[in-house]
Amino acid sequence: xxxxxxxSDSWQEKFFRINFSYVFLIILLAGIGTLxxxxxxxxxxxxxxxxxxxxxxxxxxxxxxxxxVDMRYYYKWAYVxxxxxxxxxxxxxxxxxxxxxxxxWINFGLFKVQPSELMKIGMVLFMARYFSSMSIQGxxxxxxxxxxxxxxxxxxxxxxxxxxxxxxxxVLSTATMMLxxxxxxxxxxxxxGIIGAASLPIAWNFLHEYQQNRVLTFLxxxxxxxxxGYHIIQSKIAFGSGGVFGxxxxxxxxxxxxxxxxxxxxxxxxxxxxEFGMLGSLTVVFINLLLIIIGYVFAxxxxxxxAKLTIIGLNTNYFLYVFINIAMxxxxxxxxxVPLPLISYGGTVMFSIMVSFGIILCMSINRQNSTGFEE
Amino acid sequence: MSSYxxxxxxxxxxxxxxxxxxxxxxxxxxxxxxxxxxxxIYEADKYRTMSEENRIxxxxxxxxxxxxxxxxxxxxxxxxxxxxxxxxAEQAPDIEQTLKNFEQIIPLTPDEEKKIRxxxxxxxNFIPVKLxxxxxxxxxxxxxxxxxxxxxxxxxxxLSRQYPYGDLYAHVLxxxxxxxxxxxxxxxxxxxxxxxxxxxxxxxxxxYKLQGSGGTVKLEVNAYGRVMKEIERDAGKQxxxxxxxxxxxxxxxxxxxxxxxxxxxxxxxVRTGEILALVSKPGFDPNLFTNGISYKNWNELLNxxxxxxxxxxxxxxxxxxxxxxxVVALAALESGVINMGTRFYxxxxxxxxxSRFHCWKHSGHGSLNVVEALKYSCDxxxxxxxxxxxxxxxxDMAVKLGLGTFLEIGLDNEKSGLIPSKSWKKARYGTxxxxxxxxxSGIGQGYVLVTPLQLVTMLARVVNGGYKIKPTFIKxxxxxxxxxxxxxxxxxxxxxxxxxxFEVVNGIGGTAGRAKFNINGxxxxxxxxxxxxxxxxxxERQSGIIRDENLPWKLRNHAWFMGFTPxxxxxxxxAVIVEHGSSGSGVAAPIASKILQEAxxxxxx
Numbered sequence: 001x002x003x004x005x006x007x008s009d010s011w012q013e014k015f016f017r018i019n020f021s022y023v024f025l026i027i028l029l030a031g032i033g034t035l036x037x038x039x040x041x042x043x044x045x046x047x048x049x050x051x052x053x054x055x056x057x058x059x060x061x062x063x064x065x066x067x068x069v070d071m072r073y074y075y076k077w078a079y080v081x082x083x084x085x086x087x088x089x090x091x092x093x094x095x096x097x098x099x100x101x102x103x104x105w106i107n108f109g110l111f112k113v114q115p116s117e118l119m120k121i122g123m124v125l126f127m128a129r130y131f132s133s134m135s136i137q138g139x140x141x142x143x144x145x146x147x148x149x150x151x152x153x154x155x156x157x158x159x160x161x162x163x164x165x166x167x168x169x170x171v172l173s174t175a176t177m178m179l180x181x182x183x184x185x186x187x188x189x190x191x192x193g194i195i196g197a198a199s200l201p202i203a204w205n206f207l208h209e210y211q212q213n214r215v216l217t218f219l220x221x222x223x224x225x226x227x228x229g230y231h232i233i234q235s236k237i238a239f240g241s242g243g244v245f246g247x248x249x250x251x252x253x254x255x256x257x258x259x260x261x262x263x264x265x266x267x268x269x270x271x272x273x274x275e276f277g278m279l280g281s282l283t284v285v286f287i288n289l290l291l292i293i294i295g296y297v298f299a300x301x302x303x304x305x306x307a308k309l310t311i312i313g314l315n316t317n318y319f320l321y322v323f324i325n326i327a328m329x330x331x332x333x334x335x336x337x338v339p340l341p342l343i344s345y346g347g348t349v350m351f352s353i354m355v356s357f358g359i360i361l362c363m364s365i366n367r368q369n370s371t372g373f374e375e
Numbered sequence: 376m377s378s379y380x381x382x383x384x385x386x387x388x389x390x391x392x393x394x395x396x397x398x399x400x401x402x403x404x405x406x407x408x409x410x411x412x413x414x415x416i417y418e419a420d421k422y423r424t425m426s427e428e429n430r431i432x433x434x435x436x437x438x439x440x441x442x443x444x445x446x447x448x449x450x451x452x453x454x455x456x457x458x459x460x461x462x463x464a465e466q467a468p469d470i471e472q473t474l475k476n477f478e479q480i481i482p483l484t485p486d487e488e489k490k491i492r493x494x495x496x497x498x499x500n501f502i503p504v505k506l507x508x509x510x511x512x513x514x515x516x517x518x519x520x521x522x523x524x525x526x527x528x529x530x531x532x533x534l535s536r537q538y539p540y541g542d543l544y545a546h547v548l549x550x551x552x553x554x555x556x557x558x559x560x561x562x563x564x565x566x567x568x569x570x571x572x573x574x575x576x577x578x579x580x581x582x583y584k585l586q587g588s589g590g591t592v593k594l595e596v597n598a599y600g601r602v603m604k605e606i607e608r609d610a611g612k613q614x615x616x617x618x619x620x621x622x623x624x625x626x627x628x629x630x631x632x633x634x635x636x637x638x639x640x641x642x643x644x645v646r647t648g649e650i651l652a653l654v655s656k657p658g659f660d661p662n663l664f665t666n667g668i669s670y671k672n673w674n675e676l677l678n679x680x681x682x683x684x685x686x687x688x689x690x691x692x693x694x695x696x697x698x699x700x701x702v703v704a705l706a707a708l709e710s711g712v713i714n715m716g717t718r719f720y721x722x723x724x725x726x727x728x729x730s731r732f733h734c735w736k737h738s739g740h741g742s743l744n745v746v747e748a749l750k751y752s753c754d755x756x757x758x759x760x761x762x763x764x765x766x767x768x769x770x771d772m773a774v775k776l777g778l779g780t781f782l783e784i785g786l787d788n789e790k791s792g793l794i795p796s797k798s799w800k801k802a803r804y805g806t807x808x809x810x811x812x813x814x815x816s817g818i819g820q821g822y823v824l825v826t827p828l829q830l831v832t833m834l835a836r837v838v839n840g841g842y843k844i845k846p847t848f849i850k851x852x853x854x855x856x857x858x859x860x861x862x863x864x865x866x867x868x869x870x871x872x873x874x875x876x877f878e879v880v881n882g883i884g885g886t887a888g889r890a891k892f893n894i895n896g897x898x899x900x901x902x903x904x905x906x907x908x909x910x911x912x913x914x915e916r917q918s919g920i921i922r923d924e925n926l927p928w929k930l931r932n933h934a935w936f937m938g939f940t941p942x943x944x945x946x947x948x949x950a951v952i953v954e955h956g957s958s959g960s961g962v963a964a965p966i967a968s969k970i971l972q973e974a975x976x977x978x979x980x
Contacts, residue, residue, distance in 0.1 A: 136384045182388070
């Protein structure tokens with residue numbers, strides 16, 4: 001049950017098992033992000049590009065640390081991590097009320113933490129551990145999914161109240177896809193979907209008016225034609241006018257003349273597509289697709305259920321980032337404030353995504369069949 | 376669990392479900408790629424255009440209007456720099472707020488505000504709308520000081536039309552004014568605020584030439600409308616300048632010669648037809664019109680009984696009175712009805728049909744020939760002559776000399792005058808031409824109407840020896856001069872009427888004796904005319920005709936004089952009408968004499 005020989009791999013051995021194509025693709029995306037941010041500041045390293053690359057280097061180190069940690073620690077600490085994160089979400093909600101306004105951060109002095117961001121990882125680890133030790137019969141029983149259902153709804157509700165609908169939907173979607181992956185019956189999703197739709201009006205009344213307004217604008221950007229609607233039109237113009245070959249590095253008129261909003265964060269993919277054209281946008285899309293596919297290959301190769309499920313969860317989370325961001329700037333989804341990992345400026349997402357890459361790598365280099373705690 | 380069991384139910388389910396998730400991811404990426412294709416290839420052209428529209432703001436540049444010079448190269452219409460405040464709607468995030476702030480600095484009348492709002496609504500949002508023009512330096516600096524509160528407001532240095540001579544050239548040059556709403560559609564240039572077009576006079580006639588062609592400037596603007604850089608500039612082309620034949624010194628003399636009288640005078644170079652002076656009194660200041668005349672000023676001009684807005688030189692139609700006797704004499708001489716020896720007896724009145732026709736001299740002139748009849752302006756002689764020669768021959772001669780025709784010098788509302796004929800009367804009134812009509816026409820009364828321009832043209836064509844010059848503001852070319860047509864009038868007869876006109880001024884007892892001069896041997900010839908504005912009744916004739924001075928101004932006689940100089944080798948001809956001036960010899964002749972003397976002294980090139 002506890003295989004000593006396999007467990008005692010030195011960190012050097014593990015290091016050379018890391019898939020370096022995967023790492024290379026990550027570096028490539030961060031490099032593209034840095035260049036684009038350099039252009040976003042009209043050809044300046046300040047204020048974004050330099051900090052972006054510095055953060056990336058820091059997070060890159062962190063990724064290796066996370067990768068080389070013994071996999072069993074993730075298993076061991078999964079529940080603790082989840083509940084600590086949940087507590088932080090409650091804390092954020094409480095201080096948010098006290099501070100009269102949207103509150104997403106907890107300040108630890110040296111650094112600030114966004115619990116909703118941690119919950120994306122916490123949820124995956126929790127679900128992976130929970131289902132790894134459960135039989136298929138247990139998974140497909142009602143009793144078996146009551147606990148996960150409660151522990152999904154609780155953080156999602158708290159994140160909605162922050163309010164951060166984008167993150168809440170991402171956590172919910174990731175968890176749902178994991179439930180789907182482990183084999184929860186389709187009819188249960190359908191049933192929950194119907195009940196959820198039916199109870200929406202009741203939930204609605206629990207929301208503050210400003211929260212209701214946010215949701216309404218989220219659902220219908222035309223409510224705010226000079227805001228979100230204007231932005232999406234300008235974003236589409238930037239895409240289209242970039243054409244196949246783009247307007248050239250530093251020559252995107254939509255961005256440099258400020259027609260495009262949030263060009264360094266949520267709309268960075270638009271800027272990139274304007275300056276580098278379809279060649280640039282397709283390159284970024286395919287690098288991301290490749291990352292995700294390699295992630296699934298990792299999941300396939302690993303011989304541990306917990307590791308498989310963790311990779312699938314984190315990979316799904318990454319996929320949602322990429323898809324929601326690109327779809328929203330192209331006008332396929334409402335603008336919900338989801339950044340493009342590794343390219344958009346912003347520390348929190350950079351660190352959380354690099355941590356999850358680290359965990360994926362850790363799972364991928366693991367050769368244990370067991371996590372050592374399974375019954 | 377010693378090894379991963381691929382065949383366990385739990386793991387097989389996971390494998391199946393994950394395969395489905397991978398498929399979902401692939402579909403999602405396919406959607407992204409399809410959308411990229413749609414935006415960046417399929418609809419790229421549309422978005423490229425929209426991007427350029429975002430980026431580039433095109434503004435029109437108003438070309439400077441062509442300058443107008445007089446014959447000596449003196450500027451009589453030019454462009455002066457002025458400042459105006461414009462609003463570019465696309466650059467004002469909150470138009471209402473900008474307008475409110477602007478009004479606190481520069482007050483606007485309700486009318487102005489209404490027009491601004493209409494303009495903002497009607498114009499494309501990158502076309503500047505005029506807020507206020509003719510700003511003083513003080514106002515300009517105030518606006519610049521408050522620039523942060525006036526998003527979208529710009530100060531534009533523009534050019535406005537200036538007429539240095541003011542009312543002196545009012546009727547010749549006319550004026551420019553804002554483009555009317557109806558005209559705006561015809562030319563994009565007309566939409567530019569501050570653009571002016573010729574509204575009357577030569578400004579209108581030569582408008583196309585004077586306008587020039589508009590330039591454009593393409594500017595790169597950012598999302599807030601701030602101009603980032605100039606991409607392209609086409610400066611346009613200034614309108615062509617024109618030089619007109621008028622001599623400003625003579626124009627001034629002619630204008631001032633009228634004093635307080637109203638009327639008109641036209642001076643021609645009889646050899647070329649060049650108009651050396653053309654005035655209509657009273658005038659108005661065309662500078663008032665440049666930026667849109669005020670309601671008050673406009674009403675004053677409109678309601679003035681002396682009609683300053685009407686160019687009496689080309690639009691005023693008057694009975695020519697005795698000046699017409701030149702035409703009658705020539706018609707009779709040319710047709711052989713009379714010759715230089717033919718004499719008629721004047722005893723002050725004569726019977727024509729059932730009416731009694733009077734000579735202006737009640738005691739009569741006795742027996743006179745054509746030269747004497749012109750000299751004394753005997754009416755009886757010309758009643759008789761006109762009846763003998765017949766209206767149609769008079770009509771032909773008048774038209775040949777330019778009366779009753781459009782001379783087309785380019786001024787507005789040029790009138791044709793009226794030279795009656797038998798067929799005209801038949802068509803107009805359906806009645807037969809009578810001997811009385813002929814007699815009346817013989818002294819330039821009745822139906823006959825002429826404009827001062829026509830009268831001077833007639834005189835010029837006679838005294839230049841019968842050359843059909845055309846009055847013009849533009850110096851004819853040598854070729855045009857060589858091709859001037861010679862009218863079919865014998866020199867002998869022309870000399871005869873010229874002799875008559877010489878006697879009018881220089882002969883003892885001539886009607887315009889007081890106006891005569893001799894400048895280095897150059898003398899004046901001419902003909903007076905006094906035309907009734909009211910009808911004198913039989914009763915009044917018996918009780919004694921009321922003296923003109925005792926009548927209201929509106930009922931007094933019009934006074935004519937047409938003259939030329941030098942008599943030996945005529946160069947200048949003038950026609951002067953003084954509206955309600957009472958007497959051709961007393962009022963009009965001295966004015967004409969002054970003008971011609973000035974012309975001689977000026978040595979006009």
